[in-house]
Each structure stands twice: as structure tokens, then as C-alpha cells.
Amino acid sequence: xxxxxxxxxxxxxxxxxxxxxxxxxxxxxxxxxxxxxxxxxxxxxxxxxxxxxxxxxxxxxxxxxxxxxxxxxxxxxxxxxxxxxxxxxxxxxxxxxxxxxxxxxxxxxxxxxxxxx
Amino acid sequence: xxxxxxxxxxxxxxxxxxxxxxxxxxxxxxxxxxxxxxxxxxxxxxxxxxxxxxxxxxxxxxxxxxxxxxxxxxxxxxxxxxxxxxxxxxxxxxxxxxxxxxxxxxxxxxxxx
Numbered sequence: 001x002x003x004x005x006x007x008x009x010x011x012x013x014x015x016x017x018x019x020x021x022x023x024x025x026x027x028x029x030x031x032x033x034x035x036x037x038x039x040x041x042x043x044x045x046x047x048x049x050x051x052x053x054x055x056x057x058x059x060x061x062x063x064x065x066x067x068x069x070x071x072x073x074x075x076x077x078x079x080x081x082x083x084x085x086x087x088x089x090x091x092x093x094x095x096x097x098x099x100x101x102x103x104x105x106x107x108x109x110x111x112x113x114x115x116x117x
Numbered sequence: 118x119x120x121x122x123x124x125x126x127x128x129x130x131x132x133x134x135x136x137x138x139x140x141x142x143x144x145x146x147x148x149x150x151x152x153x154x155x156x157x158x159x160x161x162x163x164x165x166x167x168x169x170x171x172x173x174x175x176x177x178x179x180x181x182x183x184x185x186x187x188x189x190x191x192x193x194x195x196x197x198x199x200x201x202x203x204x205x206x207x208x209x210x211x212x213x214x215x216x217x218x219x220x221x222x223x224x225x226x227x228x229x230x
């Protein structure tokens with residue numbers, strides 16, 4: 001069955017970097033893009049951007065240009081989100097989701113990132 | 118970007134109630150080329166990831182109970198839950214994918230009365 005399995009929770013200090021993984025299984029990884037969604041505590045869903053898994057080209061939403069990086073390890077059917085120079089406002093749960101004709105038909109379980117000094 | 122506005126922000130219900138919630142978009146989501154409205158509804162329970170319930174405004178995903186009904190076209194959409202069950206308590210989000218970037222509404226929280 002189709003699954004997106006994300007890495008575990010992270011505790012980081014401001015200024016550090018964090019790398020979150022999203023491993024896909026049950027389908028051909030390169031046939032669907034992957035998008036990333038941020039959910040701050042008690043808040044709604046915010047689209048961060050997506051990565052074309054065929055070409056590796058990332059596209060970032062305006063609020064996520066600069067410190068956020070999407071990349072792939074295609075041989076492992078895995079997409080990554082890296083956040084550099086962490087800020088308090090990055091504290092959130094980050095989801096990956098499959099991006100096909102119907103965006104978000106499958107989601108990862110989410111990764112909670114805590115930023116605290 | 119297309120702005121999605123959901124109402125109400127919360128709804129107190131009892132088991133067995135019929136519930137309707139609204140989602141309005143700042144521009145039409147109807148594609149005349151593909152004859153469909155590019156709108157999805159998601160359900161998110163506490164501590165879980167969102168689950169796709171309905172796509173193309175009214176197409177239920179496999180396994181979604183038929184008490185969930187999506188309707189509407191253009192800029193006005195509705196999610197109806199006939200005979201709410203306890204397991205339906207969650208936050209419901211609409212999302213448009215007519216134009217890039219996809220955008221979500223702020224959600225409607227279904228709570229127990």
C-alpha cells in the first residue's frame with residue numbers, strides 16, 4: 001500500500017539546521033511530485049512548495065524562499081526538507097504529501113520541530 | 118494567490134446531526150477545459166495528518182463514508198455530513214488546486230455540543 005513515512009521529532013536551537021525526511025513506498029516515486037505543508041501549533045495548513053521528483057526541481061512558496069531547501073534521494077524514494085538558520089517561528093509540524101492530479105491524496109505522519117534555546 | 122474562506126470557524130454538534138460548512142474562493146475554481154471544480158476537502162483529527170475526503174468538489178475518495186457529501190461550483194462550495202458520528206469530530210479544510218500555489222482555508226472545527 002502507498003505510504004509516506006517521515007522521520008522523527010526534532011529539538012533544535014535557534015540558528016541550527018534541521019533535515020526532515022519523507023520516504024515513499026507503494027508507488028513509483030518519480031511519477032508524482034511531493035509537496036510540503038507547515039502547521040504551526042494550533043494553526044491551519046500552509047503550503048510551502050513542492051519538488052518535481054522526476055527532475056529534482058524545487059519550487060518554493062513566497063514565504064519559504066531562502067532558508068528552506070527541498071531535495072531528493074531518488075534511489076531511496078525519499079524527499080527531504082531542510083530548514084537552515086532556524087527561528088522560533090519555524091516551530092511547527094511539517095508534513096509531506098503526494099502531489100499528483102489530486103494534490104494531497106497521501107500524507108506523511110508529520111514531523112514536529114521544536115525550536116528552543 | 119486564491120484566497121479560501123471557510124465558515125463557520127467552529128461548529129458544536131450532537132451525534133446524529135446534519136452539518137453543513139462553507140468554503141468560498143476568491144475566484145472561480147471551475148475548469149471549462151476539464152469540466153470540473155478543482156477543490157478538495159480534508160479531515161484532520163487531533164495529532165494526525167490531514168486525510169483527503171473529497172476531490173473535484175464532489176468526488177468521495179475510496180473508503181470515505183457516504184454521509185460526507187461535497188457540493189458547489191465556481192466560488193461557493195459546501196461539505197455536508199449527514200448524521201454526524203463521534204469519529205467525525207475533527208477540523209475540516211478546503212483546498213483549491215485550480216491555480217498555483219494551492220491554498221487552504223483556515224478550517225472548520227467540529228466539536229461536541
